[in-house]
Amino acid sequence: MKNFDYIRATSVDSAVATVSEPDAVFLAGGTTLLDLLKLDVMRPALVVDIHKLRLNQIEPLRDGGVRIGAMVTNTDLAFNDYIRAHYPVLSQALRSGASTQLRNKATTAGNIMQRVRCGYFRDGISPCNKRNPGSGCAAIGGQNRNVHAVLGGSEHCIAAHPSDMCVAMAAIGATIHVQGPVGRRDIDFGEFHLLPGDTPWREHSLQRGEMITHVTLNAPMHGGRSAYLKLRDRASYQFALASCAAIVALDGGRIRDARIVLGGVATKPWRALEAEDALKGQVATASTFARAAALALRDARSYGQNGFKIGLGQQAVVRNLTSLVA
Numbered sequence: 001m002k003n004f005d006y007i008r009a010t011s012v013d014s015a016v017a018t019v020s021e022p023d024a025v026f027l028a029g030g031t032t033l034l035d036l037l038k039l040d041v042m043r044p045a046l047v048v049d050i051h052k053l054r055l056n057q058i059e060p061l062r063d064g065g066v067r068i069g070a071m072v073t074n075t076d077l078a079f080n081d082y083i084r085a086h087y088p089v090l091s092q093a094l095r096s097g098a099s100t101q102l103r104n105k106a107t108t109a110g111n112i113m114q115r116v117r118c119g120y121f122r123d124g125i126s127p128c129n130k131r132n133p134g135s136g137c138a139a140i141g142g143q144n145r146n147v148h149a150v151l152g153g154s155e156h157c158i159a160a161h162p163s164d165m166c167v168a169m170a171a172i173g174a175t176i177h178v179q180g181p182v183g184r185r186d187i188d189f190g191e192f193h194l195l196p197g198d199t200p201w202r203e204h205s206l207q208r209g210e211m212i213t214h215v216t217l218n219a220p221m222h223g224g225r226s227a228y229l230k231l232r233d234r235a236s237y238q239f240a241l242a243s244c245a246a247i248v249a250l251d252g253g254r255i256r257d258a259r260i261v262l263g264g265v266a267t268k269p270w271r272a273l274e275a276e277d278a279l280k281g282q283v284a285t286a287s288t289f290a291r292a293a294a295l296a297l298r299d300a301r302s303y304g305q306n307g308f309k310i311g312l313g314q315q316a317v318v319r320n321l322t323s324l325v326a
Helices: 012-019 033-038 074-078 081-086 088-095 100-105 108-113 165-172 273-279 286-296 305-325
Strands: 005-008 024-027 046-049 058-060 066-069 174-180 183-188 211-217 224-231 242-251 254-263
Touching: 012 024, 012 046, 012 174, 012 211, 058 081, 066 081, 074 081, 074 088, 074 100, 074 108, 081 088, 088 165, 088 224, 088 242, 108 165, 108 211, 165 174, 165 211, 165 224, 165 242, 165 254, 224 305, 242 305, 254 273, 254 286, 254 305, 273 286, 286 305
Parallel strands: 005 046, 024 046
Antiparallel strands: 058 066, 066 211, 174 183, 174 211, 224 242, 242 254
16 A cells, blocks of 8 residues: 555645645445555555544525435435435435445545445456456456446446435435535536546546535425335355346326436446436336346347346346335
């Protein structure tokens, strides 16, 4: 592990000014950063600790939405009374992730920014365009069963996005608020995470020196029911093989509105817009859900061992929708 300097920020402005220096990073919960430092995958010259900044509030808004500070822990967010009552899909997603100890440390902004869990990225020696641009992608044609995508990949990278929380937030609709050297700006949640394309080392739309200060969730869908379903090899401390965040509003037996976002199968939280359109106005039946699930995975591509995720992703959609309308 490379030696680095450490600074504890006393304000957002000082944190932003300091991390604007080359090879500087923010330290929030540290549940990803510290792992990658020890693995010698990330080698910052300076670590800026933002623990002391007052960014740990959860505040309901007048429009029915909610403002979530960047340093709110996953545990506090998951068990917040307002979140559990109005955004059950988010509470469920958070509680399905990692372990109790990690949820107690992991933060909202850190969860949004977490790096992929591809073993070739983390081993420090295999060809990996994300870690070493131009070196290739060992996962294509290699071991790619668990944490590799069938949606949104490219010839340069097929690492799946690891977050459960982000899948739920993408379904709810959210805005990420950042502060940087040139001021503040807002980023739509759906545009924050980037597809790998031919630049897989660019994982998000933050600019150098920008820091997430808070996230605002849209008001809940009127009359909506929501849930998160995570399918994995074991019941705890496991990343999703396939997951589905679903929000559905019914008028009688017909679906008035719907949101479907997939996790575990894509290189970013994957909103299935065609599947949503196919659900609207339809009777909530098994055949309706099956058609929507097929559309959600229509463009999926198997890379060998991970091909089973196509069918599993469809199961996640059908099972979640079926439970919601039961």
